[in-house]
Amino acid sequence: MKKIFDKWIIYIILSLIAIPFLIMYIAFFAEAFSKGISLGIIPQKLSLSNFSFLWSTIPWGLEKTRIWGIFLNTFLFASISGLAVTVVCTLTGYALSRIEFRGKTFLLSMQLILHAVSGQILLIAIFFLLLYTKLLYKIPGVALARASLEIPLGVWMIKGFFDAVPWDIERSAMIDGCTRFQIWYKIFLPLIKPGIGAVFIWGFLFAWHDFIYVYTLLPGTVPLLSTLVQGLLATEVVDYGVIAAISLFYMLPPLFLFVFLQKALMKAPIMGGKGMA
């Protein structure tokens, strides 16, 4: 009897903490798919009129903006960043996992140290760095700057995948005359496909979600989806329905990417140790 009572108390406490958040989330969806809500969470009249930005323009101040150009820019930004993170991390992860060299311990701990001094507080310096190298206000330059933030943790992620590959495979490839680069390219990359996918998603997702770099380092005339949402919130007349709809549209692509890449990448060959070699 006492046990059941305990359980109920736990449920009640958890629900009390969760309810404000549930209200927020429900209000968010209700607002996006209706013409206004009453009592916070009850949609008045279901409609898709908030999603009209998909085929017509967004009323943003005096300007008329179209979403698809912004979407493509965001996609470009996130892809460049994701690709940079993937290429750099797979190269470095291999060296850190398989090659002994002087300063390796230092390099590994460096990755942790670099993660502590965050890029946010170096933003002023990065602004001037990009200004002097003529990369400021250009999507590729800012995407690279964004990518460098994810490299430390990305390397740690992919190093685990490299560590899991049996050494026998590498040895036999070396005996057959592969160079390091060939081993990396021909042997390892096919074996660690799930890791590559994970790192790419990692880089893509954080660049897609990024706000402060995009807001500071790209000009106001080149909005990405994150700065668009913020810009709409900062205007005088705020239409929460449209913002909720755009936010929803903004949140979906990483989800699709994840589902799509997961299907493609989980078909990794099973590591069989000796059998494989």
Added chain:
Amino acid sequence: MMAKREKSSNMLIEGKTSFFKFNSHWFFLSPSVLLVSFFYFIPVALVFTIAFTNMDQLFNWRLVGLTNFLKLFTLKDPLIPRIIKNTIIYIISALPLTIIGALFISLLTMRINRTASLIFRAIFFFPRLIPPVVWGFLWMWSFEGTRYGVFNSILEGFGISPIHWFIEYPMLIVICANAFLGISLAMLIFTSAIASIPKDYIRAAEIDGASFWQTSRFIIIPLLKWPIMTMTAWHLMSFINSYVYIFLITGGGPYHATEVWALYGYNSAFKNYQYGYGSSIMVVLVIINLILLVVLLKVFGMRRMIERSRIEV
């Protein structure tokens, strides 16, 4: 001994076949070393340099020595005491809220059945999955002062007039918004750590008649020492450094009520165009971070976390 022999044999193999000599580790390392030094080390050097200049919006500058730092430390800037107070309040309330809240939630979700605990954890993990802008938008909109705000429109249903949340409790809103983001990460770490504790310990305690509180206090929390310490260090750093969510939700307002140190640095640089002064504020943060890092490295012994390759090649 073994390692040495293997190394030489491998070099032999490579030496015969390798056409390019940059086969060595530098080929693999150079992209990350270049990118990281370009976007980390040069900026650190640059922020220290700009801090000693009076860089303005036209990017004209000359060296002004310690002027910026003197302005900062001799309280010539009337805002500084307020900013320091805000920062301290923010950190000492958000950090315990994050750690204790996450511990509390993960201890509670452990006791209920799987499906229910998954649902609750999903609700609390959601903030990590959505972009910062959307999280900021949710808070801005929910606590809006007019009757269009979510919570005000609920209050309206009960006949209570709208509350100006952002004017009356700006700091509280900012703290909660950040703490619940921290909770979502810490909760994930703590629940997985709790799940890895052998069930025997908890069962044995239960048989001895320990209550839920006693099991948590004397068995689970001592075993979670390591994750709790890492998460505390992690979130201490992120609360000191990050200002994005405050920037999005209140922008530091109303009247600097929620402006913390890092955000003040950002605003002085990109809102007031005093890049030199902003840099000097950020330099203080960089130094604080480095000191904190040295202390943490001493406490944790980061070297222990880095394992060497299993076989030397």
